[in-house]
Amino acid sequence: MYRKPTRDESTLINRALDKWGAFEFFKGRLLMMKENASKIVCLMPAELEVITRMQPYLAGLVIGELKKQFVPSMAGADIFARSSKRNKFYIIVNENAEKLVLYGRDIIGESIVEASDTLGENELVIVLNSRLEAIGIGRTRFAGRSLLQKGRVTVTTLSDAGYYLREEG
């Protein structure tokens, strides 16, 4: 079942879209909750009739999940990365790390090419490759410059674009 987000959920979602710099993209599109799963889907208004009258297996694109906070899905991260102005919640990794992230591996400090000094510990970040494409979603283990320290995992990979291939099979 799909439903409109409650006021509280809308507030959390709007804050998240603002955080990722993707607020503008979702104008003219609908955001709905997939009940029982706390998943947020983006869809076109024309799909509303189907959603309200029938119970689709899937409607639109899951852009994230509301847990204690909004956690983007890979499809959501991809939209955010392509439609928003990059801010401190995006980190860039080198080509070697890109391959490892796509296998679900965590990120070591020296493979981070760009990360904001103002990033805190335990922050959700979208991991980009050198072409600024979303390749994963991570959580920082350190703050600021410590993210770049050598020889240590500084960002935990929560999900990655490789899962499409792994899960599809």
Added chain:
Amino acid sequence: LTLIFSESVESVDLAARYGYDRWLVGRFLEYVPGVEDFLEKMERPPTQYIRVNTLKTSRKELETRLSSKGFELKRTSIPEVLAVEKAPIATGATNEYLFGHYYIQDLSSCMAVDALDISKDQAVLDVAAAPGGKTTFIAQKMENTGSIIALEPNERRARAMSFNLARCGVYNACILRRDGMHAEKLQMKFDRVLLDAPCSCEGVIAKDATRKTNHTPQDVDYCAARQDKLIQAAAMMVKSGGILVYSTCSFAPEENEIVVDRLLQKLGNVAVEPLKYGSSGLTRFGDMKFDNQLMNTRRLYPHVHDTTGFFIAKLRVS
């Protein structure tokens, strides 16, 4: 019922040489031009095609990126589709594939979508939709606007389809776990309806050689009966002035021209429109003669058009 022709020296010889059941080769001799070339072509791996996902990238950008990895690509009659002439790694194992920049899809399958003449903001029904190749192509032609309803009764296939939609960044589609035979329960009409009907898959022998011998006339009968019901259900879902595209990956006239011919006879408001790809459909088979409009349907032969074997009919419902 599926027509079986008397064995000839040629059919017996070709069947023995290429490892097919005789009845099948006997039929090919009736409706496939240059049968020996066709059978020879079926012995080689088919050309692989990829379709650029313009929701995420451009053809030029994808060509540049894959070329830098050693891929050799060739443009085709459909601007979004590229033939893979050389692939240093599996086409489904590149980062660009993971990012949804392309979909591995045969040219013939893309021609069926092209025949829909889709534009933005339309309502589209994709009747037997999984794994989602055509749905994602429809979505990109609509630039993620309007709405697509994709029917797929099987949960495993619907799940696989959901991954493909997510990978390709499609958000204007809904998957309903319904059988296309009961499409009327949707109580909606659509600008465009695509029915890529489940079929006996005669056209994909190059990908699955077991079909040379494990394919029976009863399979063709079974598929044809189902296709008959599906096309009628699909035709009822089209708005006046809208388009229904019917396709299969089979050569069997029972699954193609005969199905369309019966629909034309049954409904007086359907016309077959011409298509720019492939060879003309049959207007005769055995002692049967079909509506002349069937000439406008299209057959795609692997050895002539370098695609999988395919049939496409573009039907305008008035």
